[in-house]
């Protein structure tokens with residue numbers, strides 16, 4: 333970290349942080365303009381994790397893409413593959429069995445648990461509460477074990493295939509899942525108490541980074557960040573996919589809109605997840621795991637597929653030219669819309685609150701480093717192929 | 730084998746018993762990072778080997794690098810590596826860091842950390858299990874204990890590490906488009 337003094341304006345300091353920095357585990361660069369301790373402006377430079385996945389996908393076939401896209405993000409890998417498979421199934425008109433749908437829901441919810449627990453451990457760590465970090469990560473191992481017994485891998489489970497799932501639950505696994513959920517529920521109650529009652533924790537979270545409902549809507553926040561500001565939006569309810577028709581979820585919202593509310597919303601969401609998982613595991617429908625015939629070539633067309641990732645709405649646009657691989661895949665991940673909210677909320681806060689605020693939206697850089705370009709003045713701009721090409725040549729010269 | 734002096738032995742004893750590590754994600758999918766983090770938590774408890782994850786390259790002995798090295802992260806990686814005091818070791822975690830893994834062939838990845846850093850230990854897996862990570866790091870420590878070889882390393886990628894410019898000149902003076910993106914960044918001013 334270093335301090336850059338702008339030559340023309342000696343009273344304003346810009347504190348650049350990153351890309352390697354102690355607070356977050358992933359690279360991102362931030363510049364905070366500060367006046368003493370108080371932040372007056374913030375900007376982010378992302379793109380350190382941009383790998384070119386969307387382009388890479390275009391040179392692969394449909395099945396290979398599945399594994400590539402799963403690795404957009406290691407934390408929410410399953411939800412990426414649901415979004416992708418679901419889109420393809422719609423394009424190719426494949427009906428997947430109730431069992432496959434239930435299985436997808438089950439793993440998606442397990443993933444949500446591990447993601448949320450991971451997040452609030454890390455958030456507690458940023459708040460200087462390392463004990464909570466260690467406890468939550470210890471309990472998170474329960475979910476990791478379950479995921480491993482189901483799929484054989486702790487991260488990147490590859491449960492989905494096009495047209496269904498590849499795994500089934502055995503009766504022992506069901507017992508394990510149910511007892512694991514019971515245990516987690518107890519622990520989570522304890523954590524909810526800590527987050528809402530512990531005075532030193534509250535001092536770091538209550539009233540910090542408040543975002544009103546209007547602001548959340550204006551800035552386009554999604555997921556738990558938006559729900560903590562009382563925006564009632566959840567793809568699992570608004571446009572149910574996979575098994576959420578049969579196993580409906582209740583939306584958890586909070587009116588406060590501060591950091592504490594984001595903690596509370598996520599923790600309460602876990603109770604929903606526990607309920608759904610127990611329900612699904614105990615009432616697993618009978619049927620085929622995957623569709624009998626999955627064509628190698630997917631009919632031409634395009635499709636939009638939306639799912640609720642642990643961090644918010646995940647959006648896939650898939651275009652097929654009728655071949656063995658995609659023409660275009662566009663991914664819009666939940667962290668990106670949430671950045672705007674952080675950068676806006678940062679103004680007026682103290683520099684010391686920044687790590688908590690940054691993790692408050694549960695940022696995931698490897699998801700969000702897609703290439704986009706925004707025009708700050710809101711003007712529209714159209715580039716022809718020739719112009720784009722010239723740019724490329726100019727850039728690489 | 731050459732006999733080592735008492736001082737050397739003492740030094741490597743100290744090094745091996747409490748190496749501090751710094752972690753940098755050079756563009757991986759997070760999977761390796763969360764497994765690495767899980768390795769430091771109670772179930773796996775990396776700290777029993779005296780290994781501590783911490784934030785500053787200046788304090789670090791080991792660089793734990795994950796991910797396939799995207800083009801933008803080459804420079805930060807190198808910068809972290811040059812800032813670390815000698816002797817220093819690099820552990821590449823995950824298939825990505827070994828060969829590019831699933832991202833092999835994507836336009837923005839280098840795909841192999843050993844092209845830019847002298848990697849001492851490779852831990853394969855996508856992601857490697859926490860046990861594998863522990864095993865890899867301990868294997869590194871064992872080899873450090875038994876040798877004091879100096880590593881010579883040459884990279885096929887030329888890279889100037891831009892010095893941060895603390896007092897930027899007026900923007901108008903920079904006429905040439907700067908080929909070092911990061912120097913550019915430090916020169917950029919709020920408009």
Ligand code: SF4
Pocket residue numbers: 403406487488756757758759760761762795796797822823824825826830831854855856857
């Ligand atoms: S090796 Fe696999 S899990 Fe690790 S960062 Fe790369 S893609 Fe992710």
